[in-house]
Amino acid sequence: MDSSAMPKAYSSHHSWYLSMLSSVSESSKAAAVSTSPSKHLYTYTHSVNGFSAVLTLSELEALKNSSGFISFTRDLPLKVHTTHTSHFLGLSSVSGAWTAPNDGEDVIIGVVDTGIWPESESFSDEGMTRVPTRWKGRCESGTKFNSSLCNKKLIGARYFNKGLLANNKKLSIPMNSPRDISGHGTHTASIAAGNYAKGASYFGYASGTSRGMAPRARIAAYKVVWKDGIYTSDVLAAIDQAIQDGVDILSLSLGLSVDDNFLENDPIAVASFAAMEKGIVVAASAGNDGPFYWTLINGAPWMLTVAAGTIDREFDGILTLGNGVQITFESLYPGNYSANQMPMVYVDECLNVEELKQLRNKIVVCKDHQSMSNQIEYAESAQVTAVVFISNYSSLPELYTRSSFPAAFIGLHDGQTVIDYIKQNSSPSGRFQFQKTSIGKKPAPRVDSYSSRGPFLSCPNVLKPDILAPGSLVLASWSPISEVTYVQSHPLFSNFNLLSGTSMATPHVAGVAALIKKAHPDWSPAAIRSAIMTTTNSLDNNLSPIKDVSNYDDIPASPLDIGAGHINPTKALDPGLVYDATAEDYIKLLCAMNYTARQIHIITKTSYSCSATTRQSLDLNYPSFIAFLNDDQYSTSNGKMVQEFQRTVTNVGSGGMAYTAKLTGMEGLKVTVEPPKLIFKQKYEKKSYKLILELEGPKLLKDVVFGSLSWMDDGGQYMVRSPIVATSIRPQD
Numbered sequence: 070m071d072s073s074a075m076p077k078a079y080s081s082h083h084s085w086y087l088s089m090l091s092s093v094s095e096s097s098k099a100a101a102v103s104t105s106p107s108k109h110l111y112t113y114t115h116s117v118n119g120f121s122a123v124l125t126l127s128e129l130e131a132l133k134n135s136s137g138f139i140s141f142t143r144d145l146p147l148k149v150h151t152t153h154t155s156h157f158l159g160l161s162s163v164s165g166a167w168t169a170p171n172d173g174e175d176v177i178i179g180v181v182d183t184g185i186w187p188e189s190e191s192f193s194d195e196g197m198t199r200v201p202t203r204w205k206g207r208c209e210s211g212t213k214f215n216s217s218l219c220n221k222k223l224i225g226a227r228y229f230n231k232g233l234l235a236n237n238k239k240l241s242i243p244m245n246s247p248r249d250i251s252g253h254g255t256h257t258a259s260i261a262a263g264n265y266a267k268g269a270s271y272f273g274y275a276s277g278t279s280r281g282m283a284p285r286a287r288i289a290a291y292k293v294v295w296k297d298g299i300y301t302s303d304v305l306a307a308i309d310q311a312i313q314d315g316v317d318i319l320s321l322s323l324g325l326s327v328d329d330n331f332l333e334n335d336p337i338a339v340a341s342f343a344a345m346e347k348g349i350v351v352a353a354s355a356g357n358d359g360p361f362y363w364t365l366i367n368g369a370p371w372m373l374t375v376a377a378g379t380i381d382r383e384f385d386g387i388l389t390l391g392n393g394v395q396i397t398f399e400s401l402y403p404g405n406y407s408a409n410q411m412p413m414v415y416v417d418e419c420l421n422v423e424e425l426k427q428l429r430n431k432i433v434v435c436k437d438h439q440s441m442s443n444q445i446e447y448a449e450s451a452q453v454t455a456v457v458f459i460s461n462y463s464s465l466p467e468l469y470t471r472s473s474f475p476a477a478f479i480g481l482h483d484g485q486t487v488i489d490y491i492k493q494n495s496s497p498s499g500r501f502q503f504q505k506t507s508i509g510k511k512p513a514p515r516v517d518s519y520s521s522r523g524p525f526l527s528c529p530n531v532l533k534p535d536i537l538a539p540g541s542l543v544l545a546s547w548s549p550i551s552e553v554t555y556v557q558s559h560p561l562f563s564n565f566n567l568l569s570g571t572s573m574a575t576p577h578v579a580g581v582a583a584l585i586k587k588a589h590p591d592w593s594p595a596a597i598r599s600a601i602m603t604t605t606n607s608l609d610n611n612l613s614p615i616k617d618v619s620n621y622d623d624i625p626a627s628p629l630d631i632g633a634g635h636i637n638p639t640k641a642l643d644p645g646l647v648y649d650a651t652a653e654d655y656i657k658l659l660c661a662m663n664y665t666a667r668q669i670h671i672i673t674k675t676s677y678s679c680s681a682t683t684r685q686s687l688d689l690n691y692p693s694f695i696a697f698l699n700d701d702q703y704s705t706s707n708g709k710m711v712q713e714f715q716r717t718v719t720n721v722g723s724g725g726m727a728y729t730a731k732l733t734g735m736e737g738l739k740v741t742v743e744p745p746k747l748i749f750k751q752k753y754e755k756k757s758y759k760l761i762l763e764l765e766g767p768k769l770l771k772d773v774v775f776g777s778l779s780w781m782d783d784g785g786q787y788m789v790r791s792p793i794v795a796t797s798i799r800p801q802d
Contacts, residue, residue: 070082070086070118070119070120070137070138070139071118071137071138071139071670071676072118072137072674073137073676074136074137075137076136082112082114082118083112083120086109086112086119086120087109089132089135090109090120090122090132092131092135093124093128093131093132093135094128108122108123108235109121109122110122110123110231110232110235110302110306111229111231111232111302111305111306111309113305113306113309114309114313115309115310115312115313115343115347116305116308116309116312116336116339116340116343116344117305117309117336117339117340117343117671117674118674119139121144121231121232121302121305121306123235129141139667139670139671140333140667140671142301142334142336144232144235144236144300144301144302145300145301145325146236146298146299146300146301147299147300147301147304147323147324147325148299148323148324148326149182149183149253149294149299149322149323149572150322150323150324150354150355150356150357150570150571150572150575172283172284172285172286172584172587173262173282173283173284173285173286173580173583173584173586173587174197174198174285174286174587175198175201175285175286175287175587176283176286176287176317176318176583176584176586176587177201177204177224177225177286177287177288177289177315177316177317177318178258178261178262178283178286178287178288178289178316178317178318178319178320178579178580178583179225179289179291179311179314179316179318179319179320180254180257180258180261180288180289180290180291180320180576180579181291181293181304181307181308181311181319181320181321181323182249182253182254182257182258182290182291182292182293182294182320182322182323183249183250183251183252183253183254183255183292183294183295184226184228184246184247184248184249184250184251184254184255184290184292184294185223185226185247185248185249185254185255185258185288185290185292186248186249186252186255186546186547186548186549187214187218187219187220187223187226187248188218189255189259189263189266189546189547189564190264190266190267190546190564191255191258191259191263191264191266191279191280191281191545191546192220192222192223192258192259192263192264192288192546193220193222193264193266194220194221194222194223194264195264195265196264196285197220197221197222197264197285197287198221199221200221200224200287201287203315204224204225204287204314204315205313205314205315206224206225206227206289206310206311206314206315206316207225207227207314208223208224208225208226208227208247209226209227209228209246209247210246211228211244211245211246211247211248212242212243212244212245212246212248213244213246213248214226214246214247214248221287222262222264222287222288223287223288223289223290224287224288224289225288225289225290225291225314226247226289226290226292227247227289227290227291227292227307227310228245228246228247228291228292228293229291229292229293229303229304229306229307229310230242230245230293230295230303231302231303231306232300232301232302232303232306233295233297233298233299233300233303235302236298236300237297237298240297242295243296246292247290247292248292249290249292249548249551250296250548250550250551251294251296251548251551252547252548252551252553252566253294253322253568253572254290254292254294255545255546255547255548256543256545256546256547256566256568256572256573257320257322257545257572257573257575257576258281258288258290258320258546258576259279259281259545259546260281260282260543260545260573260576260577260580261281261282261283261286261288261318261320261576261577261579261580261583262281262282262283262284262285262286262287262288262580262583263279263280263281263284263545263546264280264281264284265278265279265280265284266278266279266280266546269544269546269564269565270544270565271401271403271544271553271563271565271566271567272403272404272504272561272563273403273503273504274384274401274403274504274506274544274567275382275384275506275542275544275567276506279544279545279546279565281576281580282576282577282579282580282581282583282584282638283580283581283583283584283587286318286580286583286587289311289314289316291307291308291310291311292307293306293307293323294323299323301325301336301337304323304336304337304340305336305337305340308337308340308341308344309340311344311349312343312344312347312349316349317348317349317350317583317586318349318350318351318352318579318582318583318586319341319344319349319350319351319352319579320352320575320576320579321337321341321351321352321353321354321367321575322353322354322570322571322572322573322575322576323354323572324337324353324354324356324366324367325337325366326366331527331668332369332527332528332659332672333664333668333671333672335369335527337353337367337369338367338369338372338527338672339671339672341353341369341371341372342369342371342652342655342672342673343674345371345372345594345595345652345655346652348593348594349594350373350579350582350586350594350597350598351371351372351373351594352372352373352375352575352576352578352579352582353367353372353373353374353375353575354366354367354374354375354377354570354571354572354574354575355367355368355374355375355376355377355520355521355523355533355534355571356520356521356571357377357519357520357521357570357571357572358519358521359516359517359518359519359520359521359522359630360518360519360520360522360630361522362522362523362524362629362798363522363523363524363526363798363800364521364522365521365522365523365524365525365526365533365534366521366525368523368524368525368526368527368528368531368533368534369525369527369528370528370531370655370658370689370691371594371595371650371652371655373535373536373578373582373594373598373601374525374533374534374535374536374632375534375535375536375537375538375540375571375574375575375577375578376516376520376521376534376536376537376538376540376571376574376630376631376632377516377517377519377520377537377538377539377540377541377569377570377571377573377574378513378514378515378516378517378520378537378538378539378540378541378574378631378635379513379514379515379517379539379541379542380513380514380539380541380542380543381508381509381510381511381513381514382506382507382508382510382542383399383506383507383510384399384400384401384470384505384506384507384542384567385397385398385399385400385505385506385507386398386399386400386402386477386501386502386503386504386505387501387502387505388457388477388479388487388499388500388501389499389500389501389502390413390486390487390490390497390498390499391410391413391490391494391496391497391498391499392490392494394486394490396477396479396483396486396487397505398477398478398479398483399470399478400470400472400476400477400478400503400505401470401471401472401542401554401567402471402472402474402475402476402503403553403554403556403561404474404475404503404556404557406455406475406501406502406503408500408501408502409500410498410499410500411430411431411432411454411455411498411499411500412430412431412432412496412497412498413431413432413433413434413457413487413490413491413497413498413499414428414431414432414433414434414491414497415434415436415487415488415491415492416428416433416434416435417435417436417438418435418436418437418438418440418444419433419435419444419447419448419456420440420443420444420447421447422447422450422451423451425447425448425451425453426451426452428451428453429451429452429453429454430454431453431454431455432454432455432456432457432498432499432501433448433453433455433456433457434456434457434459434484434487434488434491435448435456435457435458435459436459436460436484436488437458437459437460437461441458441460441469444458445458445469445472445476448474448476449473449474452474452557453474454474454475455474455475455476455477455501456474456475456476456477457476457477457479457484457487457499458476458477458478458479459479459480459481459483459484459487459488460478460479460480460481460484461480461481471554473554473555473556473557473558474556474557475501475503477501514537514539514606514635515626516537516626516630516631517540517541517569519569519570520534520537520540520571520574520630521534521571522534522629522630523628523629523630524629524695524796524798526800528658528662529695529697530658530662530687530688530689530695530697531658531689531691531693531695532628532629532632532691532693532694532695532792532794533632534630534631534632535598535601535602535632535633535693536578536601536602536605536631536632536633536634536635536636537574537605537630537631537632537634537635537636538574538575538577538578538635538636539573539574539577540569540570540571540572540573540574540577541569541573542567542568542569543567543568543569543573543577544565544566544567545565545566545568545573546564546565547563547564547565547566549562549563549564550562553566577636578601578636581601581636581638581641582597582598582601584638584641584642585597585600585601585641585642588642589721592647592721593649593650593651595647595648595649595650595651595690596647596648596649596719596721598692599644599647599648599649599692600641600642600644600647601633601636601641602632602633602692602693602791603633603644603646603647603648603692603789603790603791604637604640604641604644604789604790605632605633605634605635605636605637605790606634606635606636606637607633607634607635607777607790627773627775627794628693628695628775628792628793628794629773629794629796632693632792633692633693633790633791633792634790634792643722643787644721644787644789645720645721645722645726645728645780645782645786645787645789646718646719646720646721646722646728646780646787646789647692647718647719647721648690648691648692648716648717648718648719648791649690649717649719650689650690650691652673654689654690655689656669656673656677657685657686658686658687658689659672659679660679660685661685661686661687662687664679666678666679686715688714688715690715690716690717691716692791693791693792693793693794694714694760694762694778694791694792694793694794695793695794695795695796696712696714696762696793696794696795696796697796697797698710698712698762698764698768698769698795698796698797699797699799709763709764709765710763710764711761711762711763711764712761712762712763712795713759713760713761713762714759714760714761714762715757715758715759716757716758716759716760717755717756717757718747718755718756718757718758718780718789719753719754719755720749720751720752720753720754720755720756721752721753722749722752722782722786722787723752724749724750724751724752724754725749725750725751726748726749726782726783726784727746727747727748727749727782727783728746728747728748728749728780728781728782728783728787728789729745729746729780729781729782729783730742730745730746730758730778730779730780731778731779731780731781732776732777732778732779733776733777733779734776735762735774735775735776735793735795736770736771736774737764737765737766737769737770737771737774738762738763738764738765738769738774738776738795739762739763739765740760740761740762740763740776740778740793741760741761741763742758742759742760742761742778743758743759743761744758747780760778760793762793762795764795768797769795769796769797772796772797772798773794773795773796773798774794774795774796775792775793775794775795776792776793777790777791777792777793778790778791778793779791
C-alpha cells in the first residue's frame with residue numbers, strides 16, 4: 070500500500086487496512102459473489118507498507134480499486150536450505166577476531182528459522198553481560214515454552230504461523246510456540262552465536278567444544294518454519310518484527326524458488342531492502358540446487374548471499390582385512406559395533422533379499438552396477454550384520470555414509486583389493502571400526518556440489534554468490550526430541566547434529582558480520598559485506614585453486630560458484646578499503662534495469678521516478694565484477710567488445726596510504742586499471758578508479774573466464790581483492 074494515501078480519519082495504517090478489508094468483504098457479499106469473509110493476518114510496517122489477508126478473487130479485485138493500492142503478491146511456500154569450523158576459520162581466544170573487544174558482544178543476531186531449543190548449552194548466558202537497553206523485542210510464551218526460558222544470550226523468541234494456518238485451514242499445530250521440534254533453527258542459531266558448549270559430538274564424531282562465530286553476540290529467534298510448511302506471509306511478519314525489535318544482523322537459511330524473475334515478486338528481497346536501510350546486515354543462503362548455473366536464489370544486491378563449502382575434517386570408518394590391509398572409508402554410522410573379526414563373502418550385486426538373509430552373520434561385499442540405492446534397501450531389509458558397497462561414485466551422498474547399519478562405501482580400486490583378497494583366501498575375514506575423526510584433510514575448502522551457482526536470474530549484473538563459508542557436515546546444537554538418524558529402524562536422538570547445506574554456511578557469515586559490527590558499529594551493511602568479500606582466502610590451504618567436487622567438472626571453481634572466495638574473519642575486521650553503497654545506489658541500479666516507478670515503490674516503499682537526469686547504471690559500486698560478453702554485443706567500431714566498470718573505495722585504514730593495482734590474467738581478455746595507483750592522505754577518504762575489459766578476439770574462449778583485481782598497499786599490510794568474471798552464458802544455457 071501507498072502509506073501516504075491513508076485518509077486522516079484513521080489513527081493508524083492498521084485501522085485503515087481493517088476498514089478497507091471490511092469494505093471489500095461487504096461489497097463482495099452485496100454482489101452475491103462470495104460468502105467467504107476477508108480475514109486479516111498481519112499488518113506490516115517496517116519491511117513493507119501493507120498487510121496480508123485471506124481474500125476471494127472478487128474481494129481482491131475490489132481491493133485493487135481502493136485508494137492507495139499498489140500491488141499484491143500471492144502467499145507462496147518456501148523451503149529451508151538445508152565445532153571445528155571456528156578453528157578452521159582462524160578464530161581463537163588468543164589471537165584473531167575473538168580477541169577483546171571483537172567477540173560480538175551486544176550485537177543482536179536475528180535467526181529466522183524453525184525456532185529454538187532454549188535449554189541447549191549453546192544458549193547459556195554464562196559470561197554474558199546485561200541485555201542492551203536498545204533491545205525492544207521479547208520472548209513469547211506458548212506450548213511448552215515460557216518466556217522465562219530466555220536469558221542474557223537468548224533475548225528474544227517469537228513465532229509466526231497465521232499464513233500457514235490460512236493456507237491449511239484444518240491444520241493443527243503440535244508445538245504452537247517458539248520451541249524448535251525440528252532442530253534446524255537451533256542448529257543455525259548456535260553456529261552464528263552459540264556460547265561455549267563442552268563435550269559436543271555426534272555419537273563420538275567431531276568431539277570437542279562447540280561454539281558459534283560470535284560467542285558473545287545475542288540471539289533472537291523467529292520461528293516461521295513448521296513441520297507442515299513455510300509461507301512468505303509468516304516470514305515477512307518475522308522480518309518486520311525483527312526490524313522493529315532492533316536486530317543488527319539477520320540470518321536467513323530459506324528462500325523462494327528461482328521462478329520469479331523480478332525482485333518485487335520476492336517478499337524476502339523486498340523486506341531485506343527495508344532492513345538494509347535500517348543498517349541491518351542480511352545474510353541469506355544461496356540455495357542447494359547446484360552445481361548448475363542460474364540456480365542461485367536470495368541474490369538481491371543489498372543482501373549478502375552465501376555459498377557452501379567443505380572443511381578440513383573427515384569422518385571415517387576402517388575396514389581391516391584378515392591379512393592386515395586397512396581400507397579407510399567415509400562414514401557417520403552412529404551405532405555400537407563389535408570390532409571382532411567376521412567371515413566375508415562376495416556376492417556381486419546384493420539384489421536377492423532371501424539370499425542375503427542367509428548371510429546375516431557375515432560381512433557381505435556388494436558391487437554397484439547402477440543399483441546402489443536398491444542394494445542398500447535390500448541389505449537393510451535382510452538385516453545383514455555388515456556390508457561393503459563397492460561403487461565408482463567419486464563423491465557419495467551423505468545419505469549413504471549416514472547409513473542405519475554398519476556399512477563401508479569404497480571405490481573401485483579399494484573394492485578390487487577386497488574382492489581379490491576374498492577370492493584368494495579360503496576363510497576370508499574382516500572387521501569394522503567406526504567413529505574416527507580426521508583433521509587436516511586436503512584440499513579444503515572446496516565448494517560443495519549441492520551449493521547453488523550464479524548468476525542470479527533477477528539481477529545478473531551483480532556477481533553472486535558473494536562468499537563461500539563452511540556448510541558441509543557442520544556440528545552444532547540440535548533439538549533433543551528430533552531424531553538425527555536411525556539404527557536398524559530405531560530412531561536415535563542427540564543434543565548435537567552434523568548437517569550440510571547453505572543453511573549451515575549462512576549463520577557462519579552472519580556471525581562474522583556480528584564481529585565486524587562490534588568492531589565498527591558505524592559501518593553500513595554494504596561496508597561490512599565489502600570487508601568480508603575483499604579479505605577472503607582464494608586458495609585451498611594456500612596451495613592450489615579451489616576445486617569443484619561435483620561429478621561434472623574438476624576445474625578451478627569460478628566466482629559463480631564461490632563468490633569472492635572463502636571467508637576469513639580475522640582479516641575482515643581490518644580490510645583497509647571498502648566499497649560502500651547506499652539505498653540511492655541500489656535504486657539507480659533498478660532504474661538501469663528498467664524497473665517502473667510502481668516496481669521501485671514496491672521494493673523501496675518510496676515514490677521514485679527514474680528520469681533522464683538520474684544517473685542510471687548497471688554498474689553498482691560492488692566489490693566484484695561481472696561482464697556478459699555475447700557475440701551480439703559490441704561497443705566499438707572495430708568489432709571488439711569493451712566493458713568498463715567504475716568503482717569508488719573508501720580508506721578505512723590509517724591515513725597516508727598508497728595502494729597499487731595487481732591484476733591476474735584473464736584468457737582472451739585485455740584487463741587494465743586507471744589509475745593504477747590510489748593515494749589516500751586521510752582516513753575515510755574516497756578514491757575512484759576504472760576497470761576496463763577488452764575482448765581481444767571475436768568471442769570468449771570459454772563460457773566463463775575469471776581473474777581478480779587486488780589493491781595492495783606499499784607496506785604489505787593489506788590486499789583488497791575483488792573477483793572478475795567475463796561470461797557468455799545465458800539463462801537457457
